[in-house]
Amino acid sequence: MLILKKNDLNLTGVLQKGLETFKVELKKIVPQLIAIFIALLVGSMVLLATGFSPIEAYGALLLGAFGDIYGIGQTLTQATPIIFTSLAFLFAFKAGLFNIGAEGQFLVGALAAAIVGIFFNGLPNIVHISLALLAGAFFGGLYAFIPAILKTKLGAHEVITTMMLTYVAIYLTGYLVTDIFKAPGWVSQTPLISPTAELPRILPPTQLSASIFLGIILVFLTYYTLQKTVLGYEIRAIGLNPLAAENGGINVKKGLILALVISGALAGIGGAGEILGVHKRFIDGFSPGYGWDGLAVALIGGLNPFGAFLAALLIGILRSGGMTMNRVTGVPIDIVTILQALVILFVAAPVFIKYLIRRGKKI
Amino acid sequence: MTFVIEMKDITVTFPSVVANDKINFSLQKGEIHGLLGENGAGKSVLMKTLYGMHRPDSGQIFVNGNEEKIDNPSTAINLGIGMVHQHFMLVPHLTVSENIVLGKEPTTNRIFLDTKKILRDLSVFCDKYNLDVDLGSTIYTLPVGMQQRVEILKALYRGADILILDEPTSVLTPQEAEELFKALEALKSQGKTIVFISHKLKEVLKICDNITVLRKGKVIGTLKASETNQNELAKMMVGRKVRLSYNKEEKIANKIILRIENLEAINNLGISGLKGVNLNVKTSEILGIAGVQGNGQTELVEVITGLRKATEGRVILNSEDITGKSPKDRLKMGISHIPEDRQQRGLISDFSVMENLILGSQDLPPFSKDKIRINFTKVAHFAKKLICDFSIKTPNKDTQVRYLSGGTQQKVVVAREFSRKPKLIIADQPTRGLDVGATEYVHNKLIEMREQGSAIILLSADLDEIWKLSDRIAVIFEGKIVAIKDPKKTDKREIGLLMAGVNPEKE
Numbered sequence: 115m116l117i118l119k120k121n122d123l124n125l126t127g128v129l130q131k132g133l134e135t136f137k138v139e140l141k142k143i144v145p146q147l148i149a150i151f152i153a154l155l156v157g158s159m160v161l162l163a164t165g166f167s168p169i170e171a172y173g174a175l176l177l178g179a180f181g182d183i184y185g186i187g188q189t190l191t192q193a194t195p196i197i198f199t200s201l202a203f204l205f206a207f208k209a210g211l212f213n214i215g216a217e218g219q220f221l222v223g224a225l226a227a228a229i230v231g232i233f234f235n236g237l238p239n240i241v242h243i244s245l246a247l248l249a250g251a252f253f254g255g256l257y258a259f260i261p262a263i264l265k266t267k268l269g270a271h272e273v274i275t276t277m278m279l280t281y282v283a284i285y286l287t288g289y290l291v292t293d294i295f296k297a298p299g300w301v302s303q304t305p306l307i308s309p310t311a312e313l314p315r316i317l318p319p320t321q322l323s324a325s326i327f328l329g330i331i332l333v334f335l336t337y338y339t340l341q342k343t344v345l346g347y348e349i350r351a352i353g354l355n356p357l358a359a360e361n362g363g364i365n366v367k368k369g370l371i372l373a374l375v376i377s378g379a380l381a382g383i384g385g386a387g388e389i390l391g392v393h394k395r396f397i398d399g400f401s402p403g404y405g406w407d408g409l410a411v412a413l414i415g416g417l418n419p420f421g422a423f424l425a426a427l428l429i430g431i432l433r434s435g436g437m438t439m440n441r442v443t444g445v446p447i448d449i450v451t452i453l454q455a456l457v458i459l460f461v462a463a464p465v466f467i468k469y470l471i472r473r474g475k476k477i
Numbered sequence: 478m479t480f481v482i483e484m485k486d487i488t489v490t491f492p493s494v495v496a497n498d499k500i501n502f503s504l505q506k507g508e509i510h511g512l513l514g515e516n517g518a519g520k521s522v523l524m525k526t527l528y529g530m531h532r533p534d535s536g537q538i539f540v541n542g543n544e545e546k547i548d549n550p551s552t553a554i555n556l557g558i559g560m561v562h563q564h565f566m567l568v569p570h571l572t573v574s575e576n577i578v579l580g581k582e583p584t585t586n587r588i589f590l591d592t593k594k595i596l597r598d599l600s601v602f603c604d605k606y607n608l609d610v611d612l613g614s615t616i617y618t619l620p621v622g623m624q625q626r627v628e629i630l631k632a633l634y635r636g637a638d639i640l641i642l643d644e645p646t647s648v649l650t651p652q653e654a655e656e657l658f659k660a661l662e663a664l665k666s667q668g669k670t671i672v673f674i675s676h677k678l679k680e681v682l683k684i685c686d687n688i689t690v691l692r693k694g695k696v697i698g699t700l701k702a703s704e705t706n707q708n709e710l711a712k713m714m715v716g717r718k719v720r721l722s723y724n725k726e727e728k729i730a731n732k733i734i735l736r737i738e739n740l741e742a743i744n745n746l747g748i749s750g751l752k753g754v755n756l757n758v759k760t761s762e763i764l765g766i767a768g769v770q771g772n773g774q775t776e777l778v779e780v781i782t783g784l785r786k787a788t789e790g791r792v793i794l795n796s797e798d799i800t801g802k803s804p805k806d807r808l809k810m811g812i813s814h815i816p817e818d819r820q821q822r823g824l825i826s827d828f829s830v831m832e833n834l835i836l837g838s839q840d841l842p843p844f845s846k847d848k849i850r851i852n853f854t855k856v857a858h859f860a861k862k863l864i865c866d867f868s869i870k871t872p873n874k875d876t877q878v879r880y881l882s883g884g885t886q887q888k889v890v891v892a893r894e895f896s897r898k899p900k901l902i903i904a905d906q907p908t909r910g911l912d913v914g915a916t917e918y919v920h921n922k923l924i925e926m927r928e929q930g931s932a933i934i935l936l937s938a939d940l941d942e943i944w945k946l947s948d949r950i951a952v953i954f955e956g957k958i959v960a961i962k963d964p965k966k967t968d969k970r971e972i973g974l975l976m977a978g979v980n981p982e983k984e
Contacts, residue, residue, distance in 0.1 A: 355825040357822050362804075
């Protein structure tokens, strides 16, 4: 009896502590939540102005995103690649780098994984998948190594180089799959990867694949690396004050290179996951801009790995729900783009949000 | 007696502190009035209130007997109050004359600057106050002392009868300070009233007629300078007795720990910053380096710590040539560095106290045994110990250092650097911006480290500080060590002249 009581006490203690941490973490994302709310509010004005009922539209959106297994699967599928690209953006950002070339690194990683998936036959399942993912990470990282070297050796700003290299990647992969690695037929795409390289689908008939688990693992791993390791400490130090980091004996150039390469590798794995889990081949133009989304999502997520994960889910909800909303109510799918833009706009205006919070407290 | 300024029951509060608590302060016409207090005592706040930059929560201000509401600096200027801030508010790329007239420019047809009139007016004006300055030179080419003079002229040009100077000597060499004092005496003789904010006892006693001491936002007392002394003022300022000199144990330093041979380096402007420096530092010794800012001190420090490459010469630590070694290697070999600018080089202000305390040791045992993971349990333990040992005033170890006061921030740096058990400490302006209490603390710690056998290189703009602590004083001028003196066998005049590039022995 006595032991049981002690355990009970302990349990409530743990629960209380957990609740406290949750509250603290929740407080951090209050501005984001408010931004989302305002975005939805402004979105509903747009809906009203164009003659639609916001309640119906949002209702359909939510129903589409969560209404059935298919909806949920679709939501998570949409969120998956963005989890990786947002982690990529935020990892480089912690070192003070603006890697806006995640799209390029994503595509290079994707093609590398596809090639390994097609040509390395006869391997056991787990080996083949791992190899393809590693190829994605390696080539994504390698592709980010170029701007890293340009920055540290020549002083070229990474915003310019990563963005330019993204266009190189788009057209280079495009060329490769319309010529060298092209499958027979009139579509610019590679042949299908070998079944041994496929990531398992986890919620058929939706396209949701095991790639999302990989994403979740990387969310934790990114957090752990940044907060608990020497590398993460040094990267954050460099990002916050490179002069003091240098003074503390940290090799700033090495840190910058590593941060950008790891960022590229994260994007590359994301690309690989899309190929191995969803498309099973590299199709020219398969990414609607997941790399660019990563930037926005990382910002919405407050540049925190867990925040980025939640923000990626939000985008997933908007996109998968948006399709249903379009089908059911006839609201153009573009409203989703507007909502997304509005959320980013309001998240990017923290001063405005803080003002609202202050006003709110006064009232 | 009539007062030109009377401030009655002034209270100014900021979100977390009462900066001024029912302060009464008055100025007699034609006096130099010292406002003395530690950092954060409320000196600047009180004067900024008078200058219209802060609004008092309560209290009255009388100017020449009339109650005035001073809401902004332009009201203050119209009432004849001028202020020279600690950080100059000059446009670096404009000329002296352009800076002086800025905002009140004489024009022809309200369109064009009347350059001739400006120059004519200003030279008459400078003569009147006996303040010499080349009106045509561009501000950024001038030494700090000159820039300050421009600030004073600017205030006078706007018709200031009451001039407030916020810590004016903190940026000056001893000679420049002397000239400033002369200029202030001249202004006083012309009937101007001057408020002299400072935390340096000596100069306040020297230049002021009356001294008001503030502590923690309250007036402790107003005294006649002729009727008080350093010890009394220090006690009023800090609230307890303060040691003004240190009794260092005589140590026989015999082992040379650092040898610098013919060291040369390029500075940030791409020109030669060090031109063949030779220097030895011994164990249990404090070597002071005196010099006017910008004579190669920064370059010297950076070459010793490995932040800057030497183009010529060698740095030898414990008979090992370390010229080519990385900052990290040198750190591990026992070189500690208290950087000149704690915000820029010393601390990561968005990091917590704990994270800052391990900067440089993050990948070393006991914090990391495999160079991959950091053991934050050990780090936390270490941080708590240092916070206690060095009495770092922080809410807790996880507070970001940006929220700490300057003195506390410096303690974080000092704690970190001393905890490495260094063989050589490079203390570059270790007490810049610190109040008397914190300065005393840092000095005591430096002496403690010396007694434990560390070699210390001390660089400071404050000659008094170098005097108090150093066993030997090296003077740096234009990238060379021009003399090494024993502080007991030299005086400030000699060192000051050496700092200015004059060799007194030759004359």
